[in-house]
Amino acid sequence: MADVGVFEYRGTESLLQRYDARHKLPALVAVAAGLLRSPPLGLLAMSGVVACAALSSRVPLAGILRQLRGFSAILVLALVAEAFSVPGARIAPGLPATAQGVESGALLAWRLGALIVAGALFAGSTSVSMVRSAVAWYLRPFPFVPAGRIATMLSLTVTFIPLVFDTYRGIHEAALSRGMALRRNPLRSARIVAVPLLIRCFSRTDAVVSAMEARCYVDERTVASLRSRPEDWAITLGVAGVTSASLFWLR
Amino acid sequence: MSLLEVRGVSHRFPDGRTALREVSLSIESGELLLIAGPNGSGKTVLMKHLNGLLAPTSGVVLLEGRPLADCLAEARRRVGLIFQDADAQIVGQTVREDVAFGPENLRLSEEEVRRRADAAMSAVGLLGLADQAPHRLSGGEKRRLAVAGVLAMEPSVVIFDEPFAALDYPGIRQVLREILRLHGGGHTVVVITHEIEKVLAHATRMAIMSAGTIARVGTAAELIDVVESYGIRRPRLDARGIRGITWLT
Numbered sequence: 001m002a003d004v005g006v007f008e009y010r011g012t013e014s015l016l017q018r019y020d021a022r023h024k025l026p027a028l029v030a031v032a033a034g035l036l037r038s039p040p041l042g043l044l045a046m047s048g049v050v051a052c053a054a055l056s057s058r059v060p061l062a063g064i065l066r067q068l069r070g071f072s073a074i075l076v077l078a079l080v081a082e083a084f085s086v087p088g089a090r091i092a093p094g095l096p097a098t099a100q101g102v103e104s105g106a107l108l109a110w111r112l113g114a115l116i117v118a119g120a121l122f123a124g125s126t127s128v129s130m131v132r133s134a135v136a137w138y139l140r141p142f143p144f145v146p147a148g149r150i151a152t153m154l155s156l157t158v159t160f161i162p163l164v165f166d167t168y169r170g171i172h173e174a175a176l177s178r179g180m181a182l183r184r185n186p187l188r189s190a191r192i193v194a195v196p197l198l199i200r201c202f203s204r205t206d207a208v209v210s211a212m213e214a215r216c217y218v219d220e221r222t223v224a225s226l227r228s229r230p231e232d233w234a235i236t237l238g239v240a241g242v243t244s245a246s247l248f249w250l251r
Numbered sequence: 252m253s254l255l256e257v258r259g260v261s262h263r264f265p266d267g268r269t270a271l272r273e274v275s276l277s278i279e280s281g282e283l284l285l286i287a288g289p290n291g292s293g294k295t296v297l298m299k300h301l302n303g304l305l306a307p308t309s310g311v312v313l314l315e316g317r318p319l320a321d322c323l324a325e326a327r328r329r330v331g332l333i334f335q336d337a338d339a340q341i342v343g344q345t346v347r348e349d350v351a352f353g354p355e356n357l358r359l360s361e362e363e364v365r366r367r368a369d370a371a372m373s374a375v376g377l378l379g380l381a382d383q384a385p386h387r388l389s390g391g392e393k394r395r396l397a398v399a400g401v402l403a404m405e406p407s408v409v410i411f412d413e414p415f416a417a418l419d420y421p422g423i424r425q426v427l428r429e430i431l432r433l434h435g436g437g438h439t440v441v442v443i444t445h446e447i448e449k450v451l452a453h454a455t456r457m458a459i460m461s462a463g464t465i466a467r468v469g470t471a472a473e474l475i476d477v478v479e480s481y482g483i484r485r486p487r488l489d490a491r492g493i494r495g496i497t498w499l500t
Contacts, residue, residue: 009344011382128344129351159344163386207339212352214304214332215400216324221355222364 007123008162014058016125020228021134023236028122034243035115042246043111049242050118057121064120071116078112079105128155133223148219156208164201171196252316253277254439255301255330255408260310262296270296272463273310278408278441283434285450285471286443288460289482294443295335297460298412301441302330328357331401335413337393338386346372346388346396347381353404371403375429391422398429409433410441415449423449427498447478448486452497459483 011017019027031053034046054061082105088098132155139147172180175192183189255278262271270293278284278301288294299305300312303319303326312319319326334340343349350371354364372378375395380388385396394414401409411430415423431453434440442450451457451471459467459474461481467474471493479485489495 008384011345127348129348155344156342159342162384163338166386204339207334207336208342210299210304211332211334211340212342214302214327214334215353215404216327216356218356218358220358222358222361223355225361 007120009127010059010124011127012058012125014125015056015231016053016121017057018229019125019235020226020232021126021130022137022226023228023232024122024126025131025134025138027236027239028118030239030243031118032115034246035111035118038246039250040107042250043107043114045242045246045250047110047114049239050114050121053121054117057125059121059124064117064124068113068116068120071113075109075113079109081105082108123158128158129224130226131155131158133226136223137226146219148221151223152219152221160208163204164197167200167204168193168197171200253313254280254315256313256316257297257300258311258313260297260300260307260312262293262300262305263308270463271300271307274463274465276458276465276468278439280407280439281437282455283430283440283442283450283453285447285454285457286441286460287445287447287457287478287481287483289445292460292482293463294460295412296463298332298410298441298443301408301410302327302332304332328353328404329406330408330410331404331406333394333397333401333409333411333414335416337390337397340397340400341385341393343385345382346377346385346399349385349396350377350399350403353400357404367403367405368399371399374402374432375399389422390418391425394418394422394426395429398433402433406438408439408441410443412443413445414442415444415446424498427453431499445483447483448496449498451475451486452494 031046031049034049035043038046054064079102083097083101086098086101086104088100091097091099091102132151135154136147136151139145139150171193175189180189180192183192257274257276260271260274261269263269274293274297276297286294286297296305300307300319303312303323306320314322314326314329341349342352347368351364351368354367359367369378372381375398377392377395377399380392385393388396398409411426414426414430418426427449430440430442430450434453442454444450447457454471457469457471457474458465459478459481466481467477475485475488475493486496
């Protein structure tokens with residue numbers, strides 16, 4: 001199971017943490033687009049952007065990579081799926097994997113790995129209150145859009161992801177202790193965990209709604225003030241430039 | 252005039268189950284009221300009526316003589332609820348964000364939100380953990396976080412629902428100290444629990460709930476000999492009497 005602790009806010013004082021969330025959100029979207037859509041040379045450049053972000057985050061990269069080991073299964077799965085599904089010349093007689101498939105799979109794994117690191121850096125350097133303020137700021141000009149409510153929903157979703165995983169772990173361990181591993185049908189095993197997980201999530205949602213109401217919840221709450229500094233603009237323009245180059249010129 | 256008064260309140264759920272039947276109870280300013288009763292006696296449903304989370308099917312709840320329905324926002328600010336499941340009360344990504352949730356809902360200025368959050372965290376000894384993820388805290392710390400989240404709204408009444416559930420001995424003592432600190436600081440405190448031996452020595456008054464009704468109201472000394480007949484364990488007394496059963500010696 002992947003460790004979602006890697007997506008937890010760390011609050012380390014750094015350039016990436018100070019980077020205005022109103023800039024950081026579109027920058028993350030641009031980086032994601034660049035990582036997923038760029039040709040190999042562009043992907044190299046976008047990976048450089050992610051590496052710069054990691055260096056500026058002052059979070060030990062080795063620590064992030066260690067926590068990301070759990071995601072390696074997803075990357076290997078992507079590589080294997082591509083290797084066996086992309087048509088081309090077989091890499092060995094009797095083995096249905098193709099050279100083109102392996103190349104395509106390696107690229108896909110690289111893209112996904114870099115994207116997970118980018119997401120972890122964003123989550124680790126941006127508090128939910130900053131994300132909420134930025135989302136509310138973007139949505140406020142649109143009439144009839146409940147900006148405050150959407151921003152709160154988004155922030156609650158981010159807050160509760162680690163809790164859902166903790167709950168999953170508890171239910172999974174309880175099922176294992178009662179011999180779930182002896183079952184051969186993976187679908188039935190998944191159902192054994194999924195049903196109580198859903199029930200727990202729904203009942204917790206009810207409890208959270210009560211707790212929020214008890215603390216006077218309103219859609220339009222006090223939001224953290226955001227400030228854009230010249231270096232924020234410089235970073236955003238830099239990311240936009242590298243992303244454009246990666247997508248359209250670096251072929 | 253009572254600070255909070257429950258007058259002839261009944262509550263029936265949409266599925267037809269009756270949780271409260273003609274409940275009447277007054278809560279006086281500055282008291283530490285213990286509401287005891289077995290599981291399913293209606294304690295938590297009553298609690299949810301005290302700050303307007305649930306509306307009575309019949310009857311009325313009054314805050315300083317005014318029906319709660321007429322001053323709902325004020326009631327929710329002044330009557331703080333601390334739920335049994337501390338995890339379910341946490342809505343912030345960090346301790347500071349969680350404590351600030353209430354003041355942000357009151358639309359206070361950013362400076363005032365910060366001041367109140369710092370004061371509340373400091374009051375419960377969590378200021379040093381302000382940037383910590385709440386779900387990484389211990390059980391006792393989570394309860395204290397829930398208290399801080401309520402204190403930041405500067406309430407007059409603080410109501411604890413089963414505050415000692417699933418806590419170890421040090422956790423119970425931490426929470427009990429917090430309850431007594433609040434009471435000593437002038438807050439009206441209501442503790443809802445079936446584990447009466449943990450707080451009985453400190454309660455100024457006690458009410459016993461049974462099958463959705465208030466069965467008895469009186470002092471601990473008046474009621475200690477009848478609690479067993481309502482499905483509540485009677486604490487053992489030593490020579491010091493009820494004062495001697497405190498968990499804080």
